[in-house]
Amino acid sequence: MPQLHPITAEECDEQARDTAEAVARRSYGKLVAFLAARTHDVAAAEDALSEAFTSALTDWPRNGCPANPEGWLLTVARRKLIDMVRAGNRQQLAADELQSVELAVAAPASGELPDERLAMMFACAHPAIDAGIRAPLILQVVLGLDAKAIAAAFLTSPGAMGKRLVRAKEKIRETRIPFRVPGSQELSPRLDAVLDAIYAAFAEGWSDPGGTDVARRDLTDETLFLARLVVELLPEQPEALGLCALLLHAEARRKARRNKEGEFVPLANQDPGLWNHQQIASAETLLHRASAMAAIGRFQLEAALQSAHVDRCRTGALNWAHVVDLYDALYELTSSPVVLINRALAVAELYGAEEALKAMPDLASDDRLAGYQPFWAARAELLTRTSTHEEARRAYRIAIGLERDPAVRRFLEHRLSELAD
Amino acid sequence: MQYILLLHGNEAGFAQMAPEQQQQGMAAYMAYSEALNKAGVMKGSNRLRPVATATTVRIVDGKTQVLDGPYADTKEQLGGYFLIDVPDLDAALSWAARCPGAGHGTVEVRPIWSM
Numbered sequence: 001m002p003q004l005h006p007i008t009a010e011e012c013d014e015q016a017r018d019t020a021e022a023v024a025r026r027s028y029g030k031l032v033a034f035l036a037a038r039t040h041d042v043a044a045a046e047d048a049l050s051e052a053f054t055s056a057l058t059d060w061p062r063n064g065c066p067a068n069p070e071g072w073l074l075t076v077a078r079r080k081l082i083d084m085v086r087a088g089n090r091q092q093l094a095a096d097e098l099q100s101v102e103l104a105v106a107a108p109a110s111g112e113l114p115d116e117r118l119a120m121m122f123a124c125a126h127p128a129i130d131a132g133i134r135a136p137l138i139l140q141v142v143l144g145l146d147a148k149a150i151a152a153a154f155l156t157s158p159g160a161m162g163k164r165l166v167r168a169k170e171k172i173r174e175t176r177i178p179f180r181v182p183g184s185q186e187l188s189p190r191l192d193a194v195l196d197a198i199y200a201a202f203a204e205g206w207s208d209p210g211g212t213d214v215a216r217r218d219l220t221d222e223t224l225f226l227a228r229l230v231v232e233l234l235p236e237q238p239e240a241l242g243l244c245a246l247l248l249h250a251e252a253r254r255k256a257r258r259n260k261e262g263e264f265v266p267l268a269n270q271d272p273g274l275w276n277h278q279q280i281a282s283a284e285t286l287l288h289r290a291s292a293m294a295a296i297g298r299f300q301l302e303a304a305l306q307s308a309h310v311d312r313c314r315t316g317a318l319n320w321a322h323v324v325d326l327y328d329a330l331y332e333l334t335s336s337p338v339v340l341i342n343r344a345l346a347v348a349e350l351y352g353a354e355e356a357l358k359a360m361p362d363l364a365s366d367d368r369l370a371g372y373q374p375f376w377a378a379r380a381e382l383l384t385r386t387s388t389h390e391e392a393r394r395a396y397r398i399a400i401g402l403e404r405d406p407a408v409r410r411f412l413e414h415r416l417s418e419l420a421d
Numbered sequence: 422m423q424y425i426l427l428l429h430g431n432e433a434g435f436a437q438m439a440p441e442q443q444q445q446g447m448a449a450y451m452a453y454s455e456a457l458n459k460a461g462v463m464k465g466s467n468r469l470r471p472v473a474t475a476t477t478v479r480i481v482d483g484k485t486q487v488l489d490g491p492y493a494d495t496k497e498q499l500g501g502y503f504l505i506d507v508p509d510l511d512a513a514l515s516w517a518a519r520c521p522g523a524g525h526g527t528v529e530v531r532p533i534w535s536m
């Protein structure tokens with residue numbers, strides 16, 4: 001007998017799951033933000049939403065996917081949230097607050113869910129929240145990543161990461177950190193904290209340049225999504241544009257940073273054919289828009305440096321003087337010894353390795369330098385060029401000892417073995 | 422939502438000031454209190470006598486122990502508080518930043534656990 005509905009139960013299941021996943025990706029953060037902004041209780045909003053998604057996976061295959069899945073999830077999550085308050089297992093909400101919660105989380109009259117993800121990111125990157133947990137917190141509440149995935153990327157135990165996330169959410173709730181994009185006076189320093197957190201999340205993802213570690217690979221995509229989201233919601237903030245451009249530049253060259261054998265390929269030896277030129281073009285557009293706003297900042301300078309490197313590799317036109325200028329400007333803003341290290345490598349191209357060694361930061365100037373791989377790798381490289389092989393060998397060995405990526409370690413070992421006695 | 426602003430500072434500092442400086446300091450606190458009142462957020466405030474006047478009490482093995490001195494000997498001492506009622510932490514922090522105590526010591530902002 002011919003079936004009227006050619007969809008089997010399994011297919012229906014699959015369709016429901018696909019829809020749930022698509023909504024989760026697009027709307028998870030929006031739904032958490034909407035509920036949490038009104039109750040200040042991020043954990044309760046997450047719990048309610050997670051139950052709503054579970055309900056969806058049983059309901060949708062049976063009754064078909066709703067026309068407005070986002071609204072369906074919000075309705076169910078709201079009911080769960082109010083149940084939780086009523087059950088009294090959320091003691092921070094007194095009984096007389098119940099009604100106000102019910103009113104507060106009522107579906108918006110327009111039917112359109114307001115996008116409060118940015119306000120939630122500002123709550124997560126509030127100065128009252130420990131700086132080290134801001135990036136993980138944003139990844140969790142906006143994107144729904146679990147503590148295990150975040151812990152893997154930040155090289156800590158899932159248990160410890162879970163506890164720190166819980167503590168941060170308690171702080172938001174108990175001290176009533178507002179879900180609000182700060183006014184113009186305060187916006188700049190507070191936005192810096194949000195951008196720093198996104199950058200930190202990206203840097204963790206980036207530390208697996210081979211993209212072999214799935215947890216980290218995903219994190220890079222997700223943080224790019226966050227950076228784009230901030231640009232979309234604050235299109236007039238040059239540093240937000242700068243950060244997005246920087247991340248796009250770094251991402252565009254990911255494939256070229258490894259050869260077929262999985263070995264590390266430094267920028268100078270990369271094949272520009274392997275770069276993602278569409279991403280580079282987007283980065284350039286963002287950077288131009290940012291520079292038109294005439295308010296320079298750290299992320300714009302870093303993106304401009306990436307842009308200069310790309311340009312040199314593509315055209316062969318040496319631009320080291322320009323690169324050194326950019327590093328000078330960046331150092332003025334950040335006073336970071338890391339900037340001095342990269343600047344010294346550019347100085348080497350311009351004035352030779354002797355001058356570059358003089359331009360390197362002094363080991364005694366910052367305790368962290370002794371344990372910082374790029375310092376020793378840069379030093380080893382410069383000492384090799386000045387034929388100070390004994391010291392170069394020592395620096396290579398320290399750099400190798402400090403590196404956690406096996407491919408980069410093999411690259412450094414190879415450089416070390418090339419040194420004549 | 423209520424927050425308490427706990428004012429920690431070196432209480433010896435005040436005694437070492439010249440009388441006119443002391444007066445200026447007092448005036449700053451008076452002005453601050455008035456601003457809190459005007460804004461309708463003030464719930465209470467007190468200045469504490471120096472820690473030399475402190476006495477601590479606790480019960481150990483069923484016996485009441487009374488000791489001379491503060492709970493903890495620190496370089497900065499709790500010298501007073503303001504109890505305020507404001508919408509959220511940012512509002513509380515902005516009042517804390519205007520408190521004269523933030524200039525010569527540290528203001529700790531703590532939400533009140535509503536019962």
